[in-house]
Amino acid sequence: MPEIARVFCHFKLIVEVKGMVKVNLKDGSVREYAKGTTLLDIARDISGRLGKEALVASVDGKLVDLGVPLEHDARVEFFTFDSEEGRQVFRHSTSHVLAQAVQKLYPGTRLAIGPAIADGFYYDFDSPETFTPEKLVKIEAEMESIIKADLPFKRFDLSRAESLDRFEKAGESYKVELINDLPPDANISCYSQGDFTDLCAGPHVPSTGRLKALKLTHLAGAYWRGNEKNKMLQRIYGTSFPKKSQLEEHLFRIEEAKRRDHRKLGAELDLFSIQEEGPGFPFFHPKGMILRNELEKFWREEHKKAGYHEIRTPIILNRTLWERSGHWDHYKENMYFTKIDELDYAVKPMNCPGGILVYKSSLHSYRELPIRMGELGLVHRHEMSGALHGLMRVRNFTQDDAHIFMLPSQIRDEIVGVINLTDRIYSIFGFKYKVELSTKPEKAMGSDEVWEMATSALEDALKSIGMEYKVNAGDGAFYGPKIDFHLEDCLGRTWQCGTIQLDFLMPECFDLNYVGEDGQKHRPVMIHRTIFGSIERFIGILIEHFGGAFPAWLAPLQARVMPITDRHLDYARDVVKKLDDAGIRVDLDDRNEKVNYKIREAQNQKIPYMLVVGDREAENGTASVRHRSKGDLGAKPLDHFIRDISEEIKNKQC
Numbered sequence: 001m002p003e004i005a006r007v008f009c010h011f012k013l014i015v016e017v018k019g020m021v022k023v024n025l026k027d028g029s030v031r032e033y034a035k036g037t038t039l040l041d042i043a044r045d046i047s048g049r050l051g052k053e054a055l056v057a058s059v060d061g062k063l064v065d066l067g068v069p070l071e072h073d074a075r076v077e078f079f080t081f082d083s084e085e086g087r088q089v090f091r092h093s094t095s096h097v098l099a100q101a102v103q104k105l106y107p108g109t110r111l112a113i114g115p116a117i118a119d120g121f122y123y124d125f126d127s128p129e130t131f132t133p134e135k136l137v138k139i140e141a142e143m144e145s146i147i148k149a150d151l152p153f154k155r156f157d158l159s160r161a162e163s164l165d166r167f168e169k170a171g172e173s174y175k176v177e178l179i180n181d182l183p184p185d186a187n188i189s190c191y192s193q194g195d196f197t198d199l200c201a202g203p204h205v206p207s208t209g210r211l212k213a214l215k216l217t218h219l220a221g222a223y224w225r226g227n228e229k230n231k232m233l234q235r236i237y238g239t240s241f242p243k244k245s246q247l248e249e250h251l252f253r254i255e256e257a258k259r260r261d262h263r264k265l266g267a268e269l270d271l272f273s274i275q276e277e278g279p280g281f282p283f284f285h286p287k288g289m290i291l292r293n294e295l296e297k298f299w300r301e302e303h304k305k306a307g308y309h310e311i312r313t314p315i316i317l318n319r320t321l322w323e324r325s326g327h328w329d330h331y332k333e334n335m336y337f338t339k340i341d342e343l344d345y346a347v348k349p350m351n352c353p354g355g356i357l358v359y360k361s362s363l364h365s366y367r368e369l370p371i372r373m374g375e376l377g378l379v380h381r382h383e384m385s386g387a388l389h390g391l392m393r394v395r396n397f398t399q400d401d402a403h404i405f406m407l408p409s410q411i412r413d414e415i416v417g418v419i420n421l422t423d424r425i426y427s428i429f430g431f432k433y434k435v436e437l438s439t440k441p442e443k444a445m446g447s448d449e450v451w452e453m454a455t456s457a458l459e460d461a462l463k464s465i466g467m468e469y470k471v472n473a474g475d476g477a478f479y480g481p482k483i484d485f486h487l488e489d490c491l492g493r494t495w496q497c498g499t500i501q502l503d504f505l506m507p508e509c510f511d512l513n514y515v516g517e518d519g520q521k522h523r524p525v526m527i528h529r530t531i532f533g534s535i536e537r538f539i540g541i542l543i544e545h546f547g548g549a550f551p552a553w554l555a556p557l558q559a560r561v562m563p564i565t566d567r568h569l570d571y572a573r574d575v576v577k578k579l580d581d582a583g584i585r586v587d588l589d590d591r592n593e594k595v596n597y598k599i600r601e602a603q604n605q606k607i608p609y610m611l612v613v614g615d616r617e618a619e620n621g622t623a624s625v626r627h628r629s630k631g632d633l634g635a636k637p638l639d640h641f642i643r644d645i646s647e648e649i650k651n652k653q654c
Helices: 002-018 040-048 048-053 082-106 131-150 160-169 171-179 244-259 262-268 285-303 320-327 352-360 410-427 448-464 536-546 566-581 594-604 615-620 638-650
Strands: 022-026 030-034 056-059 062-064 073-078 120-126 154-158 186-194 196-199 213-223 232-241 316-318 334-339 342-347 372-382 395-404 432-438 470-472 480-489 495-504 525-528 559-563 586-588 608-614 622-627 631-637
Touching: 002 615, 022 154, 030 056, 030 213, 030 342, 040 048, 040 056, 040 073, 040 244, 056 082, 056 196, 073 082, 082 120, 082 131, 082 186, 082 196, 082 213, 082 480, 131 213, 154 160, 160 171, 160 186, 160 196, 213 244, 232 244, 262 536, 285 372, 285 448, 285 536, 316 320, 320 342, 352 372, 352 395, 395 536, 410 480, 410 495, 410 525, 432 448, 448 480, 448 536, 495 536, 559 566, 559 594, 566 586, 566 608, 566 638, 608 615, 608 638, 615 622, 615 631, 622 638, 631 638
Parallel strands: 022 073, 432 470, 559 586, 559 608
Antiparallel strands: 022 030, 056 062, 056 073, 120 232, 154 186, 186 196, 213 232, 316 342, 334 342, 372 395, 395 525, 432 480, 480 495, 495 525, 608 622, 622 631
């Protein structure tokens, strides 16, 4: 007992000397700890699992290392690998281990930068050694040794002079350049693990042992700071996870993504091509046009039901229009230009000004509002050649734009209506999605007050239907804040497609009006929105999402009829005619080949249904039906098959 009493008194003395701090946690609970307790110890006290899995913490909204002692009352949140913050810190820490391994194996290598990126990390090196895939294996082994050593990440701060001295002596010219770009009075932070030190703002995981499973994936060249006038560096890409099983699953997804690459499948399925004569300008082939037309037909059906009227506006419009809209000042570098009758014209990069002119062409009453106008409008935007990527990044594309002109009192209902329409369309394809609210960018039109009003209106609409969203600060359009929809495909990748932009500025710029109930002119509010985003890009996403095996309603060819021998050709032609008369896209494989060969080819072309016909089928008026994924479905009366596939197509089953 006396010993216990002494320990208790000692603890009490510590608490009295150091004092206590209150920790407000994300769940709303409040805990007290002795001042100076590290965040890692707090995590361990909350739960053993959190102590093992926490990678970084935020104190009053600022990310810090877990080794930081807490000296004041604060809001504290812990992040594991399940969070974006945790993954970023985890992978950035792995990039430091990569740099350490490279410098140990290849002395004389100078370090550039090594950030975390989506699903991984990279580091840029200036090395006399030429890195190869074989050398990546060696580097990876050295990284695993560093991880096994469980070296703590230690932060220390230097003055500008101290840091310049340190990195100049080490010959790290790229780090010196980065330091010189910092404000003169800035304190410079560095991190070390073992005998390795790097310039870094942090934070990092507690030690290298947390990093567990990693893989160096590929090599690339990269100009220092992305400037082609600078030296070309060697970039090593990699990824890392807390568990080997997670890494294996990720690598499987990478291989699956290669197999599903829309550029590869687009060529194999004869959907589209990109020609040397038009880089960034896709050519759609007959099968690709069927797919595209089905999407556009679906879009028109849904928008008609939702009260939209379709319009079409010119591709080339006068410079004065683009000056008035703000595009000339805010978007000029992405536009194409021409001269007509000695006057400046621009090829439209967006459909909005044309839609505005349609609204402005007549006087409107408050009784007409909201007016919803949709357009499948072809736009052109200049993209750097290095950024072009199949259908995902092109120089001309068709936006499924719509512009809604409304009363201020209609804002919430119209935004909710667009959200519901977007949800309906995405659900047809089986897409899950996440929502972001993007706020005022650095380069923007209008006052802070107008932006605040528009942003609040979008937030109000999202909250009114209980939709979860994340704020994406500074990523709004130059004329207004927006809600962005990020689709998740079957491989867990996300794609930004739909957007809803609330705009108080364009109606002002173009002097748009409606006659109110009081007989006076008033200013409408405007919504810009897309759902597919771009028809071309959406097709690229669909190709990869479905792996080219489109649902029957979208498939360029929905069924193929295969006679067993030539004597079954007449019946096969009758089957084709009946399917064709029923509106089913069908063809006949009348080649003198074995049926199994024909089936394999149809499978490779990802045709949903294969109908094999022989003596028995001709006698009974049936077809032996095979589905590309379900296999043999047995013999079916022809009218039953037509009924079933027609129902599947009508309901747009995926």
